[in-house]
Amino acid sequence: MADTLPSEFDVIVIGTGLPESIIAAACSRSGQRVLHVDSRSYYGGNWASFSFSGILSWLKEYQENSDVVNESPAWQEQILENEEAIVLSRKDKTIQHVEVFCYASQDLHEDVEEAGALQKNHASVISGSPTEAAHSAYLPSEDESLCTVSCEMPTEQTPSSDLEPALEINDVEVTGEKEKRYDDKTCVKSASEEETSENVPTAEDTALPPKKNRITYSQIIKEGRRFNIDLVSKLLYSRGLLIDLLIKSNVSRYAEFKNITRILVFREGRVEQVPCSRADVFNSKQLTMVEKRMLMKFLTFCMEYEKHPDEYKAYEEITFSEYLKTQKLTPNLRYFVLHSIAMTSETACNTVDGLKATKNFLRCLGRYGNTPFLFPLYGQGELPQCFCRMCAVFGGIYCLRHSVQCLVVDKESRKCKAIIDQFGQRIISKHFLVEDSYFSENTCSHVQYRQISRSVLITDRSVLKMDSDQQISILTVPGEEPGTFAVRVIELCPSTMTCMKGTSL
Helix, strand or coil: CCCCCCCCCEEECCCCCCCHHHHHHHHHHCCCCCEEEECCCCCCCCCCEHHHHHHHHHHHHHHHHCCCCCCCCCHHHCCCCCCEEECCCCCCCCEEEEEEECCCCCCCCCCCCCCCCCCHHHHEEEEEEEEHHHCCCCCCCCCCCCCCEEEEECCCCCCCCCCCCCEECCCCCCCCCCCCCEEEECCCHHHHHHHHHCCCHHHHEEEEEEEECCCCCHHHCCCCCHHEEEEECCCCCCCCHHHHHHHHHHHHHHCCCECEEEEEECCCEEEEECCCHHHHHHHHCCCHHHHHHHHHHHHHHHHHHEEEEEEHHHCCCEEHHHHHHHHHCHHHHHHHHHHHHCCCCCCCCCCHHHHHHHHHHHHHHCCCCCCCCEECCCCCCCCHHHHHHHHHHCCEEEEEEECCEEEEEECCCEEEEEEEEECEEEEEEEEEEEEEEHHHCCCCHHHHHHCCCEEEEEEECCCCCCCCCCCCEEEECCCCCCEEEEEEEEEHHHHHHCCCCCCCC
16 A cells, blocks of 8 residues: 555544444545544454454553654654644553453464464464463463453443353364363273173263363364454344444445344342243243233333323332332342343433333334344444445545554644644544544543443353253343443354354344
8 A cells, every 4th residue: 555645635534443434434425535544453443353363462462562652753843833733642541451361271282273264464463372372361270161351441330240241152173173082081992892882881971971072272262263252242222223324324234133032131149031022921931920911011011101101200200120119010020121121220210211221122122033132243343344344435545554643733723634644644634533542641631431341251151051052142230330230241152153144134
C-alpha cells in the first residue's frame, strides 16, 4: 500500500469498533468521502473475535507493548501558530491486568500450530509453549484441564464471583491420532491378549467406566480454529434497533447468525434451565402444575400490560421485585422472571421498567428460534467487519496498522480540522470520529469510567449436560450490586461447530 493518502476527506474515523464502523458505513452510504484508519492489525477493536492462538497474540501484545513517545516528533513542525495538537495514544489503556492461566496437561511442543492456519507474520508469531505465549501463564497439575483468559476493561462495574464463565469443548481429538490412553500411557495389547479379552471380560472392564482422553494444551491450540473467542460477549435480541438496522441496510447479508437454544440460571448452588416458551413451561420438570399456570398467566399479562393500567398503576413507585410478590408468584417463579427473563435488578428496577423488559423478552421469542437471543455465527467481531465491508463497497478507504499521531485543533473555534498520521502527512476533514481508547488519560480526565472484569474459560464439559449435543446456552448469575451480573456465560459446543449452519436475517 502506498504511504501517501488523499489529503482531504469529508469524514475521518479512527478505530474500527462497532459504533465507529456503523457510522463509517452510514457516511459512506450517503455519499461522503470516508477515511477509516486503525493502528491495530485487525478489525473490530475491543469488539473483535479471535481464534485461540489469536487471543494469545492479543494477550501478549497488551502485556508487552508500551506507548512510544517521541520527544521531538517531526509532526510538530506542521502545527501552525493558531493551532494546537491533541496527541493520540498508541496503546489502548482502557484494558488492564490481562492474564492467562493454563491448567491443561503439560505436553509442550514448540511446533504446534492451528490446523489450517496460515503462516503467521511477525506481529502475530507466538510460541507453542504456554509459558512463552503469556507472561503470567501458570501450569499446575496434569489432573486439571482448564484454560482461563481474563482482563479488566473500565467500561462498567461488575462484581466478581466464585462462578466463572465457561466455553465448552467436548471430546477434542487430534486429527490422525486416535489412541486409547490410561494414566497417560498408551495401552498396547499382544495378539493373544486381544483374543482372551474379546471372550472373557476382565474385572477392570466391568468395574471401571471408560476413561476419557485428557484435553492437552497442544490439542487446544491445534483445534483453536474450530471456535472464536469474543472480547465482548454480547447477545442480540431478535427484535430491536440493531436487528432492524442490519436488515434495512442489507448488512446482514454479510453474516450468518445462530439462536441461543436454552437459558440457564445459577440458583442455590445448582444450574437450572429456565422455561421460555409455552412448550418449555409445560414440559418443565422444575415447576409444579400450579406454578406453570401462574407463570403463563403472568407472562400473558406482561405481553399486553399497557391495556390494563389499573393492574399496575398502584405499584409504579415500588421495585419490580416487590411487584412480583404482589402477584403471588412463588420464589421460584420470581427468581426466573427477575433474573432470566426481565434480567433486571432486585433493587434498581421499578415496576414499569420490569414489565417493559419482560414484554421485550417475550416478543422476541420464536422469531428465529426457541429463545429471543441471537449471536453472529463466527463471533461478535463479525458485526464491525460487516459494516466496514459496506463502507468499503461505497468507496470508503481503509488503512489498518496505520497510526495517527495527533488531531489538529483550531485555537479560536476549538474545532478539529485535520490529523497528522505516522508518516507526517496532514489530512484535512470536515468531521472526525475517534474511539476513546486513542485518547490519553489527561484528555479523558472528565470521563468517569467503571471497571468490568471479563474472563473466558475453556472447559472439557458443559455446565449442564443435556441429551442433545447441539445445545447453545446462556447462563446468567445475578451480581451483588444493582443492575449487575456476576457472570454471563455463553456456552457453545465446538464438537459440532464445523457443521453449524447459520440463519439469515
